[in-house]
């Protein structure tokens with residue numbers, strides 16, 4: 001069966017160029033980058049070349065890039081690191097209700113340690129209002145952390161405005177840019193961020209590799225202790241092949257960013273328009289203009305998202321639901337409820353996220369399958385039947 005992958009916000013495939021760049025660092029140039037012999041020197045040179053590649057993508061200096069195991073570790077290090085280094089008696093953090101769990105759960109952990117956290121709300125657009133950030137700031141605010149692009153609905157946040165507010169208040173500003181890096185322009189100077197998290201596997205690099213940007217002069221307490229790797233910010237023998245893969249993925253993304261963004265946006269728009277055209281009671285969630293080119297989140301009222309994902313999977317198409325399965329129960333997504341959806345609406349929501357290897361054929365094939373799957377699921381929904389009955393007075397009262 002031909003398989004189609006529309007779940008690129010969850011992870012992406014490693015690009016062939018990236019895989020080829022990584023290959024030598026497993027079996028030939030396998031040195032420890034801290035060793036002084038030839039093997040070590042090869043590894044060190046590769047790590048430093050990758051640091052340059054990542055820095056260039058962000059308009060940063062290479063000595064402001066610190067490699068980690070991925071987006072989650074970068075978020076944790078940035079948040080715990082800045083809050084831990086702050087010297088005020090009481091501490092307060094400003095963040096947004098729509099953050100990824102890597103930020104949200106880190107903030108929850110801070111709360112258990114006595115730190116106060118404000119979770120700024122968003123409207124139906126999914127975009128944070130900078131004046132709400134301004135209003136949330138207190139004399140003891142030690143960090144503002146707001147994501148760049150949301151992973152579930154793609155909403156792009158007004159970081160430039162928030163960056164200005166943070167700078168004026170003298171508060172360090174972190175952003176989780178895992179979803180935006182490599183897909184839309186990310187310039188740490190223009191955005192005014194002091195720390196920024198990214199991950200290789202969301203941009204056709206390998207899993208388990210990531211980095212964060214740390215503006216020169218930003219004080220940070222490391223999360224881990226050990227050797228002097230990464231300028232004491234992140235000890236541990238470098239994941240050389242992973243770092244090389246991240247560097248190559250960053251270079252690849254940078255060299256094709258504008259064309260690729262336009263190409264993927266066109267496919268996403270065709271998919272979205274095709275669905276809205278063919279499927280009744282389908283609605284796009286969030287602001288359609290301020291959005292990643294890769295993402296659409298569509299609500300099909302009267303279906304269960306999980307059932308949809310399974311039915312699509314049986315037909316060879318991978319997508320995802322806004323509901324996250326935790327401890328066996330299907331909980332509605334905190335992002336979808338934050339933008340005003342009811343739990344039932346959140347559970348009826350499907351995310352299609354496109355990437356580098358999707359084609360127009362993928363979209364056509366999906367548009368052939370989706371209307372039938374939605375119809376099939378609605379046919380077994382008691383609520384949908386009631387709704388149909390209510391809209392057709394001639395059959396009201398009869399069971400169908």
Ligand SMILES: *Cc1c(COP(=O)(O)O)cnc(C)c1O
Pocket residue numbers: 009010069070071072073075100102147149150151176178179199200201202208210
């Ligand atoms: C995937 C993702 C993360 C986590 O990154 P990992 O490398 O998988 O740990 C964090 N934030 C956002 C917005 C993400 O999409």
